[in-house]
Amino acid sequence: MLVLTKENFEKEVLKADGLVLVDFWSEKCESCKALMPRVHELAEKYKEIAKFCSLDTNGNKRLAMSQKVLGLPTILFYRNGEIIAELTTEISAEDVEIKLLELA
Numbered sequence: 001m002l003v004l005t006k007e008n009f010e011k012e013v014l015k016a017d018g019l020v021l022v023d024f025w026s027e028k029c030e031s032c033k034a035l036m037p038r039v040h041e042l043a044e045k046y047k048e049i050a051k052f053c054s055l056d057t058n059g060n061k062r063l064a065m066s067q068k069v070l071g072l073p074t075i076l077f078y079r080n081g082e083i084i085a086e087l088t089t090e091i092s093a094e095d096v097e098i099k100l101l102e103l104a
Contacts, residue, residue, distance in 0.1 A: 019077065
């Protein structure tokens with residue numbers, strides 16, 4: 001998983017080719033920390049389908065807000081710099097996998 005910051009977000013997500021999954025999370029979010037290991041497993045399994053990235057919203061709050069992330073965990077799917085799908089709050093790894101395969 002590629003770690004995103006405000007410095008590399010535009011290059012790695014908005015200007016990237018193909019499908020990009022961004023996991024927005026926070027250290028204070030227990031649901032985020034529970035989901036993260038499963039998302040990492042999906043990243044390994046589907047690395048040929050999409051670029052997997054994560055963004056810690058602590059220290060990147062403005063960036064998260066600019067992407068309209070209002071709750072955590074949130075997973076956004078991008079293509080050609082545009083958000084094409086969103087999963088938020090009550091997310092399971094199965095939800096992520098299903099959405100990923102729909103969009104691939």
